[in-house]
Amino acid sequence: MPRFSVVIPVFKVEGYLRECLDSVLEQSFRDIELIVVNDCSPDSCGAIIDEYAARDERVKAVHLPENVGLGRARNTGLERARGDYVLFLDSDDSYLPGLLQALAARLDAVGDLDILAFDHVRTHWWGRGDRSKAADLIERAGTDVFRLKDRPEYLRLFLVAWNKAFRREFFLEQGFQYAPGLYEDAPVTFMAMVTAERIGCLNRVGVAYRQRRQGAITKTPGRKHFDIFTQYEGLFAFLAERPELVWAQSLLFERAVYHMLFALKRPERVRVADRREFFDRTSDFYAEHLPAGFTLPEGSTGVYMRALAKRSYRAYQATELAERVTKAGPSKVLKARTKVGKRAYAGMYTVQRRGSLDPNLAVYTSYWDRLPSCNPLAVFDKAKELAPEVHGVWVVREELADQVPDGIDHVLRDSRRYWEVMARARYFVNNVNFPDSIVKRPGQFHLQTHHGTPLKRMGIDQRGFPAAARGMDFDRLLARVDRWDLSVSSNQHSTRQWKRAYPGTYETLHAGYPRNDRYYRSSAEDVAAIRARLGIAPGKTALLYAPTHRDYRTDWTPSFDLARLAKALGDDFVLLVRTHYLYGRNPELSDLAEQGAVIDVSRHPVVEDLCLAADALIADYSSLTFDYANLDRPVVIYADDWKVYSQVRGVTFDLLSGRPGDTPGSVATTEDELVDTFRSGRWRGPEAATLRAAFRERFCQYDDGHAAERVVRRFFLGQDAEPATVPLAQRTPAPKPSLR
Template sequence: MPRFSIIVPVYKVQGFLRECLDSVLTQSFTDIEVIAVDDCSPDHCGAIIDEYAAADSRVRAVHLPENAGLGGARNAGVTHATGDYLLFLDSDDSYTPGALTAIEERLGQTAEPDVLVFDHVRTHWWGRGGRSMTADLLASAGTDTFDILSSPHYLQLFLVAWNKAYRRDFFTAHGFTYKKGLYEDAPITYEALVSARRIGCLDRVCVEYRQRRQGAITRTPGRRHFDIFDQYAGLFAFLDAHPGLDAARPLLFERMINHFLATLPLTERVLPEDRADFYRTIVAFHRRYKPAGFTPPDDRYRLQWRLAAGSPYAVFRAVAAAHSLRAAALRKKTKLRKQAAKKAKRTLTRVQRARPLDPHLAVYSAFAHRGLLGDPAAVHQAAGVLAPHIRSVWVLRPDAVERAPEGVEVVTPDTPAYHRAMSRATYFFNNVNWAPGLVKREGQVHVQTHRGTPLKHMGTDLIGRPAATYHLNVRAQLWRSDRWDYSLVSGRHAELAWDRAYPCRFTSLPTGAPRNDVLVKGDPLRGVAVRQRLGVPQGNTVILYAPTPRDHRKWYEPRIDFERLTRDAGLGVTLLVRLHPQYAGAAVRGLQLRDLERRGLLVDVTDEPSVEDLMLASDALVTDYSSLMFDYTCLDRPIVVHADDWEVYQVTRGTYIDLLATPPGHVTTSTAQLADLFASGTWRDARSDALRADFRARFCEYEDGHAAARVVSRVMLGQEYPLTPIPQQHAGRRGSAPLFAVPHGTR
């Protein structure tokens, strides 16, 4: 008997069906049966599920003689199921990698509950959406179980069949069956939740819920949406047949009326000419099913609740219109307030610009005001020692202010203090461009530190690459770059690349990257402290994986099977995964990282503020096309380039160097190759050392550990700080064991 019976109702989804079935059959958890129910589909869906059934014994094809609808197809699948748990998956949706393993583990942690609810992410036809509205609710449950009467707020969970695992004996014993018509998920969800003695939650995205541009029944307006009333009538008939559940009536009555009120104004569901009938039916249901002594909720529907108790539709519509007018007036008032504030700020800025520049004021920012980070932070630290007479002000977002070290002067964007500082400062340091509205005054000095040595094409070199320039205005970018006075570079390669990419009026300073000073000099104690804070077991080999975004993808897609890598790379390996900040959303974490981290397979360090700390704490870097590889050579530790989509990346973005011809270390194109590299010890062999040394000599010739001091001396003090020869690699590193790991073969 399989652990999971996964029921897939199939109707007119031939373009999505293979992706759906593949997402199930390629799961790492394999103790399953897939029951694909052909609901008399008029396209090729029936042939596709027969093909899968012939190729995989875990798939069973069921062909219905006539169309039974989504609910009927699910019911048919249940009759063929033999697994411990029932899962339903719509045939245009898919499971995320590792979903079934995560569900199985949570079932064990919650001691086999009646129902387990898990998370999902909406995938619109134009791109992936954000986290679900109930993500926090799922997370708050942890590994505890509950029932609905003790935790009624869990009735707010998403009303669908496919975000739950039902214990089959529980499901069949209660005779749960999906009714014909739309909204068939609602009654079953509520019946199961109020009947269950133990409910568990998994705050992990297990399903990609596809929002198709067309074809979705719930987005097709018409009288079919009146099915919602029949579905809820069936729910209350279920309660009548189970008097032991009477305590749940007020809860379900509230959820029912709220569902009706939320559906009524939706133009993609209820036609304008049908709204009067729809509203009158709501009133009838309110009168028929209202429990004795029921108190309406004090939520956003509270006014509509009072009207739904019996007011005519004309009154309801008039109140709704008045509410819309008030909302529009409030929006206009807010707009006028913002316009007045903007005018006041412009006046303040003009006044400040009339005053002389402060020759002893420097303004810093990094990564769009996210904190004291990167090269600007390193320059700021050096200035405190070499130019203490120059006052430093950092521009930080409001949510980053509390993380600023004590004693650091901070302003937040678009405040009077910000405009005063920006209007009167002499020195500006940033690793991205300042806001478009910033007007540079004569005598102000702008230093662009950049965010590393350029590997992928930038600026004007992106012209002609639509994927890379989507939402990027190159002309505006160059206009902002015209404010640069100095561009910091780590080597001749970077100087040539920036000059080509940004044909603007600036001078390249051969200083090296200030943030890399700590990497050149080395700081083992700092690395040990970071490892301890992250919970890395003593003696483990630490791999830092830092991928770069793909311009042709709207969301992050894992290019490495983390579970396989940590399993096959050998014992004593800790994987640190640092996604690009644009991929730091909770939906991405829920897709894979959060679950694997919870299982101890990796550490998600995307939110770690200092990438320098992570580099110091690691024994090796695995990246694809991130400029971090140039910085990492300063540590003289192994680098692996995972270039599984090199040809595609060359077409969509392009690079200034051929990584396959001159890599900083070994190159892999599959997870199996990458795991074998670490399992065999090849990742730190003599060839890796030689490739890394050549790479550093070619691209990082200015990195000598004095970059920050050189910037302060040249820009603020007007003094030359001579380049020193490239330092010798750290003693004892090349060809030896990593700084923190035990020798290979002794784990």
């Protein structure tokens, strides 16, 4: 029998679940069981749970056939628990290191407790906050063991399930069950606190309580918040059956009404249209359960309760207004709109947005209005086939307009037609973000395709890396994220990163990257034709060198001597060099290309062509590495500045660790090592092949040649994202260009 059973109900948290599970399984105290209840989650949570259960015998995976809600999912886990103590943890939160060891030590020291409470910190998207408001209570408790009747102030501990360890037999003997609906924590917490004979506190922060920017039910306004009345009716029905708990009536009444008033005052919970009804329901509860001899509390809570007692919504509103004015202060003023915002809200754009939407108009753009490319272009091409009724219009920069391929309709940014299209289109497709000036109308849908698997830190994760975050406005970034409806992912790693880096209410579509379809659909003839256009002689082994952008460099300088490598490789090899699009023309590279030492492909419009043409990739930290892995061809990582890059930009995992799944092939950190990697044949040896296979399994999860179709069917046609993903072992990448 384990010491602790940790129960985690799971629903739509694929971006946070691994962090949560790891925080439990990596605790130094090992005598645990982890019961993970998949509440019929529609995302990949079920697969993640099974993955953990397969590799750690302490994990018990439970899959419910239908969604039953948080409370009943907890009950399901409790039924299967066998530990001396049971703890509940929400699946988007996590334990801090050492918590379970500290709990075990306290229990060993003081003997069995019915409840052992501990502290938490709130973690926001902008950082971690301080300890909870109950920190002083927890600290004052020391090692005392008490009943709530003797220490009633401890009823003010945060009324949730996940900040306490419950003695399992106590919990079961009392018959506690979490009821369906929202606010299910409250009655069970109160029931447990007033019936427990031995309560203790551990002066330790144990849980990182994630304050999700969006998506949390407590921050989603609607009728679900009326569940609070049913929950507290259940609590008072429990008290009515326990006359020995009459001493707790006034305490729990005050806490219950305070909780209802707390919900009523928050627009992210109770909608404006529902506020009067919610107030009336609270007044009904107040009148029905008011204990004899109840004394109103001091301060604003007592004033609000007087309004409830009088059933005067007007008095409640006056109290609320006075409280807001006091908090706001006389100097609070509205901020002026930016110039861009004024322009966007003025004139024709405003007029056009009053008209009806065009249900068959889609706007596309990629890389901040550069030429059509990347995932948006692949979606555009597939939409012409599967949804021909949808007309696509591309936004491009004025200086690039003459380079747009024939047959592609396009508009120049800030032109008259641009504002018309942005106002009337139903669909928006981008691999970055549309400008802040664009207003998302009801009925418009935004598809975020992204443009790579993130090795480097992205979005709000960049806050801790000043060089990467220079000039970024994170509030505006999140406002842009709020426009997303669908976010495309090519692997679970990306899903986790996007959920954390771009917190929002969007749906994740595990479709694969549409631009990578070509790696499975191109023929030997296609590959040969591309190589011929690039000037690669027949029989040559082509190496593509494609370094990424450095936030700490203003221009690009080769990290190694290109001429030396080309010479060392000999006549059987040819080196293709592609600089990052954020850098301008490099004179040294141009000179080498003119001399015939390398082929400069920096301005080639389609990077997928270059990957198909190359026998191997020399990369550093570029997301191109993840795409190229689909081809199952050798990858060599040249990482001469990994320490600097990882510290300045921040990374999501250790690319150089050498662990299967982390490192895609051979690694060189000096120019001599790079030369030797090719001379020795390590670049395509068995060890490199083994690493590549594990890397592909981790990062080429959904790329199978059908990504664009899945995206178009889901986004434009409203269908299921089909066909199903082809297993990796059954996929056939494009033929290798040479047999060397």
